[in-house]
Amino acid sequence: xxxxxxxxxxxxxxxxxxxxxxxxxxxxxxxxxxxxxxxxxxxxxxxxxxxxxxxxxxxxxxxxxxxxxxxxxxxxxxxxxxxxxxxxxxxxxxxxxxxxxxxxxxxxxxxxxxxxxxxxxxxxxxx
Amino acid sequence: xxxxxxxxxxxxxxxxxxxxxxxxxxxxxxxxxxxxxxxxxxxxxxxxxxxxxxxxxxxxxxxxxxxxxxxxxxxxxxxxxxxxxxxxxxxxxxxxxxxxxxxxxxxxxxxxxxxxxxxxxxxxxxxxxxxxxxxxxxxxxxxxxxxxxxxxxxxxxxxxxxxxxxxxxxxxxxxxxxxxxxxxxxxxxxxxxxxxxxxxxxxxxxxxxxxxxxxxxxxxxxxxxxxxxxxxxxxxxxxxxxxxxxxxxxxxxxxxxxxxxxxxxxxxxxxxxxxxxxxxxxxxxxxxxxxxxxxxxxxxxxxxxxxxxxxxxxxxxxxxxxxxxxxxxxxxxxxxxxxxxxxxxxxxxxxxxxxxxxxxxxxxxxxxxxxxxxxxxxxxxxxxxxxxxxxxxxxxxxxxxxxxxxxxxxxxxxxxxxxxxxxxxxxxxxxxxxxxxxxxxxxxxxxxxxxxxxxxxxxxxxxxxxxxxxxxxxxxxxxxxxxxx
Numbered sequence: 012x013x014x015x016x017x018x019x020x021x022x023x024x025x026x027x028x029x030x031x032x033x034x035x036x037x038x039x040x041x042x043x044x045x046x047x048x049x050x051x052x053x054x055x056x057x058x059x060x061x062x063x064x065x066x067x068x069x070x071x072x073x074x075x076x077x078x079x080x081x082x083x084x085x086x087x088x089x090x091x092x093x094x095x096x097x098x099x100x101x102x103x104x105x106x107x108x109x110x111x112x113x114x115x116x117x118x119x120x121x122x123x124x125x126x127x128x129x130x131x132x133x134x135x136x137x138x
Numbered sequence: 139x140x141x142x143x144x145x146x147x148x149x150x151x152x153x154x155x156x157x158x159x160x161x162x163x164x165x166x167x168x169x170x171x172x173x174x175x176x177x178x179x180x181x182x183x184x185x186x187x188x189x190x191x192x193x194x195x196x197x198x199x200x201x202x203x204x205x206x207x208x209x210x211x212x213x214x215x216x217x218x219x220x221x222x223x224x225x226x227x228x229x230x231x232x233x234x235x236x237x238x239x240x241x242x243x244x245x246x247x248x249x250x251x252x253x254x255x256x257x258x259x260x261x262x263x264x265x266x267x268x269x270x271x272x273x274x275x276x277x278x279x280x281x282x283x284x285x286x287x288x289x290x291x292x293x294x295x296x297x298x299x300x301x302x303x304x305x306x307x308x309x310x311x312x313x314x315x316x317x318x319x320x321x322x323x324x325x326x327x328x329x330x331x332x333x334x335x336x337x338x339x340x341x342x343x344x345x346x347x348x349x350x351x352x353x354x355x356x357x358x359x360x361x362x363x364x365x366x367x368x369x370x371x372x373x374x375x376x377x378x379x380x381x382x383x384x385x386x387x388x389x390x391x392x393x394x395x396x397x398x399x400x401x402x403x404x405x406x407x408x409x410x411x412x413x414x415x416x417x418x419x420x421x422x423x424x425x426x427x428x429x430x431x432x433x434x435x436x437x438x439x440x441x442x443x444x445x446x447x448x449x450x451x452x453x454x455x456x457x458x459x460x461x462x463x464x465x466x467x468x469x470x471x472x473x474x475x476x477x478x479x480x481x482x483x484x485x486x487x488x489x490x491x492x493x494x495x496x497x498x499x500x501x502x503x504x505x506x507x508x509x510x511x512x513x514x515x516x517x518x519x520x521x522x523x524x525x526x527x528x529x530x531x532x533x534x535x536x537x538x539x540x541x542x543x544x545x546x547x548x549x550x551x552x553x554x555x556x557x558x559x560x561x562x563x564x565x566x567x568x569x570x571x572x573x574x575x576x577x578x579x580x581x582x583x584x585x586x587x588x589x590x591x592x593x594x595x596x597x598x599x600x601x602x603x604x605x606x607x608x609x610x611x612x613x614x615x616x617x618x619x620x621x622x623x
Binding site for chain 2: 096
């Protein structure tokens with residue numbers, strides 16, 4: 012199970028707003044999520060894939076706009092994601108944090124991000 | 139069909155399995171260690187949290203306990219087990235914990251504290267255990283030390299099993315410089331030197347019996363092919379508090395009402411503080427300093443050198459706000475509170491893995507609330523300018539110690555908290571008879587001859603301190619007796 016190219020492009024637009032990163036970094040993070048989905052056990056992949064789908068396609072139920080998340084205005088999209096992150100319903104809120112957690116693993120591995128934070132390259136240290 | 143045979147078959151190569159294998163090999167026994175996970179290669183080390191999860195953790199880091207909330211349960215799954223991916227913390231079992239764990243079930247004569255301490259002495263010599271030096275405290279540990287000194291709290295450098303640690307802050311990714319004295323670097327090679335055989339990628343599914351005696355194990359290799367290994371003298375179960383009960387349940391062995399029941403843990407959560415000066419979480423030992431002031435109240439505090447990707451998950455803010463939060467990362471200290479929870483859960487096989495059910499009790503959540511308040515207090519005492527408690531429904535950020543009372547109203551619903559655990563216990567707990575537990579005071583599974591469990595699953599309850607040392611000492615003590623039985 013993975014994320015098709017279209018799904019990657021759609022969720023990348025959302026991730027760019029969540030992470031405050033340019034779209035090229037967000038696309039790299041979306042590609043990371045695709046690779047992650049292909050490696051983890053099916054049940055975990057299914058959960059994350061469902062969250063990715065839901066965050067992409069459910070703005071109608073959160074902000075009342077009948078458009079997918081990547082087509083919202085930036086302002087509306089941020090309001091939409093904010094509602095996921097503060098949702099009263101536990102599984103919605105945790106769904107957002109699950110996506111954020113996995114996205115951050117891809118984000119934290121990006122050389123441009125690591126250089127900006129001064130944390131050095133990801134490559135292993137050797138004796 | 140039997141692929142191999144040995145005097146003793148040891149299931150699992152972590153703290154317990156490696157210790158037992160070494161002791162049995164030292165006694166001249168022919169030993170085979172079966173490990174479900176892969177060998178740890180040099181190229182698997184220090185590759186970041188994601189690759190560590192993928193290569194070295196059970197279920198690629200996705201194992202969780204389900205209950206009122208979802209709690210990640212992290213375990214190593216590789217040769218060396220969780221010792222490969224833990225913080226290298228070595229805690230001698232304190233007398234008060236011993237009394238609560240072994241004394242309370244009347245096991246103090248069968249498992250005397252002095253006998254455990256003698257094995258701990260040996261382990262500390264073998265694994266070069268010593269307190270983290272000032273150089274290895276890093277900014278994270280130095281900052282906690284400063285706060286604890288200001289508040290007058292009992293605190294100390296963490297005692298660690300390392301040799302010439304380079305302070306690369308990557309203990310949780312398998313030490314990239316191989317300085318951590320984890321089992322794949324120490325006891326397993328020593329056991330091999332004495333003739334033991336380690337078979338990675340061998341998952342034991344079932345213990346086979348004949349006339350109520352354990353005689354063999356069978357399972358599958360990572361390529362899916364089946365295997366069977368016969369045991370001439372006995373089988374040692376050391377597959378962890380999650381896998382050991384699952385193997386027993388799949389095999390139909392042990393007192394059914396106790397196997398997998400009584401699951402206990404040390405759930406934990408983290409609080410981040412931002413300082414005016416650089417902290418640089420990624421420098422120094424991953425876990426170098428701790429506060430022991432509140433252990434009698436059911437919790438302890440430790441520094442946790444999280445990588446940038448894990449540290450950012452619960453920080454508030456989206457977009458530009460998130461970027462501002464993460465720009466503070468170089469100046470951020472992250473400390474955890476770890477709770478000796480009273481809640482009991484349950485473990486059972488489910489499909490190819492395990493189903494863990496667990497919900498911290500209200501009393502546990504009160505301890506968490508108190509612990510987070512104390513952690514925030516410690517951050518401010520150390521000079522933090524902002525503190526992020528990370529609890530949904532509470533304040534996102536505190537900017538002054540005057541705001542600390544806000545934390546006294548933190549919600550007590552586990553769903554509002556971001557909890558995690560890697561210390562797992564008691565699913566095959568020790569008890570005098572089959573009415574009390576799964577194994578006797580000698581580790582023998584009630585109702586089966588030639589089958590012992592020696593890992594964290596047999597501890598009667600959770601310890602309240604980091605368990606690797608106690609697990610190893612107990613496995614060593616009981617394996618010495620098994621070797622001559």
